[in-house]
Amino acid sequence: MQFLNSMRISGCILFFFLATLNVFAQEITVLDAESGNPIANIAIFNRDKSKSTVSNLNGKADLEVFSKNERIILRHLSYDEYTTTKSQIVKKGNRVYLDLKPEELMEVVMSVSKWEQQKKDIPQKIESIDARTISFTNPQTAADVLQNSGKVFVQKSQLGGGSPMIRGFATNRLLLSVDGVRMNNAIFRGGNIQNVISVDPFTIKNTEVIFGPGSVIYGSDAIGGVMNFLTQKPRFSFTDSLTVSGNATYRFASANNESTSHLDLNLGQQHWASYTSFTYSDFGDLVMGEHGPESYLRNNFASRENGSDVLVPNSDAQKQISSGYDQINFLQKFTYRPNKVWNYDLGLYYSETSDFSRYDRLIRPNDEGDGLRSAEWFYGPQKWFMGNVQVTKQGKNKFYDGVKLTTAYQFFEESRNNRGFQEINRSTTTEKVHALSVNLDFENKKIGDLRLYYGAEYIFNKVRSEGIDTNIETSTSIPAASRYPDGATWQTFAGYINGEYKLKPNFTLLSGARYSQVWVDAQFENTFFDFPFDEADLITGAFTGSMGFSWFPRADLQITLNGSTGFRAPNIDDIGKVFDSEPGSVVVPNPELEPEYAYNAEIGVRKNIKDKLVLKGAAFYTYLVDALVRRDFEFNGETEILYNGELSNVQAIQNAAKAYVYGFELGLEAFMNENWSFASNLTVTEGTEEDSDGTDTPARHAAPTFGDVHLIWQNQKLKTDLFLNYNGEIAYEDLALSERSKAYIYAEDENGNPFAPSWYTLNVRSQYQISNALKTTVSLENLTNQRYRTYSSGIAAPGTNLILGLSYNF
Incomplete structure (x- = not known):
């Protein structure tokens, strides 16, 4: 019982x-x-x-x-x-x-001061590309994230590339940043670069693009603009228990038979959280369009057969043989928040590509014009690692309301491998850069209507460089000239202050100043070249500033005006490089260099008409002095030297030019009803370089007129965008001299001269939310199968391209 x-x-x-x-x-x-x-x-x-x-x-x-x-x-x-x-x-x-x-978000930006600021109070033009937009446009790489915005022009020398151009500047005159850490290093070059593809687009939470100089906050290189990629943050639980969430995505593209798989996982509790992401992409050879210049076709390619190089006819001339590659990306973040005052963040980033061909060098003809100059020209694996530790404190203090300490270590590795047609020796140069950075940033918002942002920065780069020549028949290798002086260092120390003063509720004034000191040390050894100097030991300083305002004379009208300066200090690539810049020319070191300076002014207008129509416009003018440009030079009194067995014209980077860049940017958004909307962008840029002898030539990185038009329909489940992309023509007389020498990547005009034709593509993309967890994206690009190359690009763009994406959240 x-x-x-x-x-x-x-x-x-x-x-x-x-x-x-x-x-x-x-x-x-x-x-x-x-x-x-x-x-x-x-x-x-x-x-x-x-x-x-x-x-x-x-x-x-x-x-x-x-x-x-x-x-x-x-x-x-x-x-x-x-x-x-x-x-x-x-x-x-x-x-x-x-x-x-x-539309409910009070749009804030991080990149102007490294702290959150209302975008409406910023006098500079800033464009934000959020994760939703990136998911909808479904890009292959971070370079495509920028290009899909319609506001940044992107050049590609090969499929594994993407070199942004902003307001007439590119490469080492633009600054790349990841989570507030500078990616630019001591060997960022004036030629096109592809480091932006190291950023995984699946991990981007927001991309902020600053148009115009950003040197007050970012120092050297931020002349034309800043691109700051802000990656996803680990998400806390907000409850007592552990929460687990994640995303799995697959993407396919027909034009290069792309297969990309992505997985991320978030673990969160109240005080700590973890975010893990992994992406693998396999890109095949890219197929160009059907209708366009025949000179773009890949009619033959080099192949090694029976111990000899031969030209092999391409069975599909639209297929750009040897353009494919694969890539992995990994990101691990941890965050710990013991209370509302302190926050500790750790980020580990890694990206690595396979070998990938520099396609524009593979199609370069020989001097006779009946064959190819190179049998091989490829980059070795591009590797990037970053370890980033950030400590943030929020709370009242006598001197600040917020303080942020950011320390980072980065490792870069890249190599160049080339072998001439019918030659048995492959030349390889390998570069490794170790980069350390420390940033201490403060925010003070207690001084009435004045908010101050100030801080200090220290950066140290060390470059390791070696060269070898390999006999491909015997596999024996011997030392050869390196691209850079091995062991060279580049370092900078700087302090800055930036202020935001709300003079009236509708008028905000921003002003800032920075001083940077830069040290460069490079030791030259004469094993392969008889240098007329033993060392380059540069110490340079630069003062930069900015001032501007954002004014709302009416609630629906904004006017901005901004003046700023920017600078770029010579780096190891400028001072110590030895390489073949173009057929028949070789660039040699020049230790007698000074920083180049930019002076910029811009005005912007934004008009909102009854929340139905938004008009945006900006005009800018930039004057660059002491411009670092590649020009003819003498080496030991000689204008020609023997390089890689060829008598070559001697050139060097020199402070030998001025540049004038100006233009305007227009934008329009129309909201017809809750389902239909319309958007359009147009960018016009003109640029001129003036040599020390008074000769004017077109600026190399002034992009052609480009724009887009979008007609969008959406409801809660479906979003569809029918859009047109457009690029204007650059005639022969408007081509930079360095571009005219690369006639093989351009079409011919009626006089037989190279030029960049105008082009357009018609495209459509749709995204459908099948359920809260599952969504699919379908795009069809270049519907009319146009054959085109974007300006200065060595590889032709995709023909008709079907892109499929499937994403599952859990």
Whole structure:
């Protein structure tokens, strides 16, 4: 009997526990996905609205009226609508995270001061590309993220590349930053670079592009603009239990038979969180379009057969043989927040490509014009690693309201491998850069209507460089000339202050100043070249500043005006490089260099017409003095030297020019109703370089006129964009001299001279949200199968290209 009574009591306890659990399971909490704060007044109802409830001030709501698998909808004016079931919510710990609608976000930017600022208060033009936009455009690389924006021009010498051009500047006159850490290093060159592809587009939370000089905050190189890639942050739980979420994505593109797989995983508790991401991409040879210049076709290619190089006819001349490659990207982030004052972040980034051909060198003809100059020309694996530790403190202090210490170590590795047609020796140069950086940044917002941002920066780069020649028949190698002086160092120390003063509620003034000191040391040894100097020991300083305002004379009209200066200090690539710049020319070191300076002015206007039409425009003018350019030079009194067995014209980087770049940018957005919208962008840039002898030539990195037009339809589930991309012509007389010498990548005009033809593509892309967890993206690019090359690019763009993407959130 006692046993039976015990069983009854146990049964009652179990029943009470299960009943309590069931009741508890009916209650859910609705939270903001970004902040973790509870959201009140969320309307929750079924499809026919016969059942409903509302979340309270703590974000809690009782779902008892709904059945287990009944479809329920969560709706709020400020948040994206969310459809789910009660059983799905239970699986996720009785929590629902909602995303703010983009139009509800008070748009802030991080890149101007390294702290959050209202975008409307910034006088410089800044464009933000968020994760939703990136997901919709479904890009292959981070270079395509920029290009798809319609506001940044991107050049490609090969498929594994992408060199942005902004307001007439490119390469080492633009600055790349990842999570606030400078990516530019001591061997960033004036020629086109492809380091931007090391950033995984799947991990980008937001990309901010500053147009015009950003040297006050970022120092050397930020002359034409700054591109700051902000990657995803680990997300906390906001509850007592561990939360697990993630995403798996697959992408396919037909034009190069791309296959990309991506997986990320987030683990979060109240005080710590982890974010892990891995992406693998396999890109095949790119197929160009059908309708366009025949000179772009790949009619033959070099092949090694029976110990000899031969020209092999290409069975499909639209297929750009030897353009494919593969790439892996890994990102691991940890964050620890013991309280509301301190935050500790660790980021580990790694990217590596396979070997990839420099396609424009593979199609370069020989001097006779009946064959190819190179049998091989490829980059070795491009590797990038960064370890980044950031400590942030928020709270009241006598001198600051926020302080941020950022330390980073980066490692870069790249190599160049080339072998002439019918030659047996392959020349290889390998470069490795070790980069250390320390940034200390402060925010002070207690001084009435004045907010101050100030800090200091130290950067140290060490370059290791070696060269070897390999006999491909015997596999024996011997030392050869390196590209850079081995062991060279580049370092800088700087301090800055930036102020934001709200003179009136509708008028904000921004001003800043920075001083940078730069040290360069390179030792030259004469094993392969008889240098007329033993060492380059440069110490240079640069003062830069900016001042501008943002004014709203009316609530629907904004006017901005900004003046700023920028600089670029000579780096190891400028001072110590030995390489073949173009057929018949060789660049040699020049230790007598000074920084180049840019003076910039811009004015911007933004008009909002009844929230139905938004017009944006900006005009700019930049004057560059003491420009570092490649010009003819004498080496030991000689204008020609023997390099790689060829008598070559001697050139060097010199402070030998001035440059004038000006233009305007226009934008339009029209909202016809809740489903239909229209958007368009247009950029016009003109540039001229003036040599020391007074000779004017077109600027190399002044992009052609380019723009796009988008017609968009969307509802809660589907978004479709029908759009046109356009590039204007650059005639022969408007081509830079260095571009005219590369006639093989251009079309011929009626006089037989190289020029860049205008082109357009018609495209469509759609994204459909199948469920809260599953969405698909389908794009069809270049519908009319145009054959074209973007200006200065060595590889032709894709022909008709079907892109498929499938993404699953868990």
